[in-house]
Amino acid sequence: MAASGFEGFEKRLELHFSGDEPAAVRMGLRRIDFESLERVLHEVQCTVVSAVGNAHLDAYVLSESSLFVYPTKIVIKTCGTTQLLKSVRPLVAHARDLGLTLCLCRYTRGSFIFPLAQPFPHTSFPEEVAYLEGCLPTNVCSRKASIMRSHMAASHSWHVFTACDPDLVTDKGPAPEDFYTVEMCMTELDRGRAQKFFMRPGDGKTGDSAGKEMTALTGIGEINPGALICDFAFDPCGYSMNGIDGDRYSTIHVTPEEGFSYASYECVGSVYDDGDDIARMLRKVAWVFRPGAMSVSVTSGSSQVWTRVANALEPLGLKRRSCATDQFPEAGTVVFQSFTARRV
Numbered sequence: 001m002a003a004s005g006f007e008g009f010e011k012r013l014e015l016h017f018s019g020d021e022p023a024a025v026r027m028g029l030r031r032i033d034f035e036s037l038e039r040v041l042h043e044v045q046c047t048v049v050s051a052v053g054n055a056h057l058d059a060y061v062l063s064e065s066s067l068f069v070y071p072t073k074i075v076i077k078t079c080g081t082t083q084l085l086k087s088v089r090p091l092v093a094h095a096r097d098l099g100l101t102l103c104l105c106r107y108t109r110g111s112f113i114f115p116l117a118q119p120f121p122h123t124s125f126p127e128e129v130a131y132l133e134g135c136l137p138t139n140v141c142s143r144k145a146s147i148m149r150s151h152m153a154a155s156h157s158w159h160v161f162t163a164c165d166p167d168l169v170t171d172k173g174p175a176p177e178d179f180y181t182v183e184m185c186m187t188e189l190d191r192g193r194a195q196k197f198f199m200r201p202g203d204g205k206t207g208d209s210a211g212k213e214m215t216a217l218t219g220i221g222e223i224n225p226g227a228l229i230c231d232f233a234f235d236p237c238g239y240s241m242n243g244i245d246g247d248r249y250s251t252i253h254v255t256p257e258e259g260f261s262y263a264s265y266e267c268v269g270s271v272y273d274d275g276d277d278i279a280r281m282l283r284k285v286a287w288v289f290r291p292g293a294m295s296v297s298v299t300s301g302s303s304q305v306w307t308r309v310a311n312a313l314e315p316l317g318l319k320r321r322s323c324a325t326d327q328f329p330e331a332g333t334v335v336f337q338s339f340t341a342r343r344v
């Protein structure tokens with residue numbers, strides 16, 4: 001970290017599994033014991049700092065972002081110089097031991113602010129794809145890698161790799177057209193807002209208690225007041241939270257340092273939700289951080305959700321600069337939009 005700052009942009013991996021035995025899928029991946037999860041995270045170079053769970057999923061705040069474990073799905077998101085893709089082989093092996101077969105893999109990330117600081121296998125997208133392909137079982141044979149450009153600057157591209165087992169995804173996997181994932185990446189955070197994510201020296205607060213205070217003082221707690229929140233503040237600065245609400249999660253991570261400030265927001269939803277909910281949440285997130293630039297990626301089987309993004313953000317003075325769409329076999333459609341704050 002000497003020659004650069006903290007890399008806020010996360011790498012994100014989503015793995016879906018299927019199984020023939022009802023007993024295997026009932027608790028599924030949630031039966032992986034904590035020590036085994038810690039060993040996987042050790043490979044990735046991060047640790048668990050806080051955890052919460054409900055009837056549907058377990059959510060972990062990590063030293064570098066978050067991990068969500070459902071019975072047949074894992075989402076792991078890590079930032080900094082972590083080696084996220086090193087988790088693929090051990091996670092697939094643990095799932096196999098539980099009678100579960102990989103049916104869908106999604107890997108996404110933005111453009112790193114400090115690409116030269118990234119270690120193998122994250123030194124370039126082609127290298128990440130080559131490494132990932134080497135880790136995946138042969139049944140996930142329907143594969144595609146794509147870099148979606150924003151036409152703004154090379155620094156705002158969206159990297160997507162998907163791999164599916166066409167038989168398992170359509171037979172037993174999730175119906176991708178019903179669900180969507182929104183990934184928001186924000187840079188050039190408003191200075192005053194970013195300042196709220198620094199701990200105050202000598203106030204005696206722990207990571208947990210300072211995290212709770214930040215959730216309340218910044219307005220993050222109001223984004224989805226119904227969610228159970230697990231939050232953590234880093235010393236001297238930085239913040240992470242996971243929110244769980246039934247079978248949905250949301251997550252926020254903040255790197256507030258001037259010069260490379262960054263915040264991300266991610267949530268999952270269903271096309272059957274009230275369409276205004278997602279618009280309201282996106283507006284609240286933009287209000288919490290007031291970023292100078294932002295990208296929003298929507299992964300969905302239906303084409304309608306992404307239109308709500310621009311409709312929600314443009315009234316706040318965020319002008320849409322680009323919109324790119326790409327389709328991934330059996331893994332849905334990705335719409336990548338970028339915005340900048342209107343300068344007055």
Ligand SMILES: C[S@+](CC[C@H](N)C(=O)[O-])C[C@H]1O[C@@H](n2cnc3c(N)ncnc32)[C@H](O)[C@@H]1O
Binds near residue numbers: 080239
């Ligand atoms: C883990 S958090 C949030 C990560 C998220 N991807 C982001 O950048 O928004 C990163 C912030 O916490 C700070 N931080 C302080 N101690 C840290 C630690 N031990 N591990 C990771 N980040 C730490 C970093 O400097 C940075 O501001």
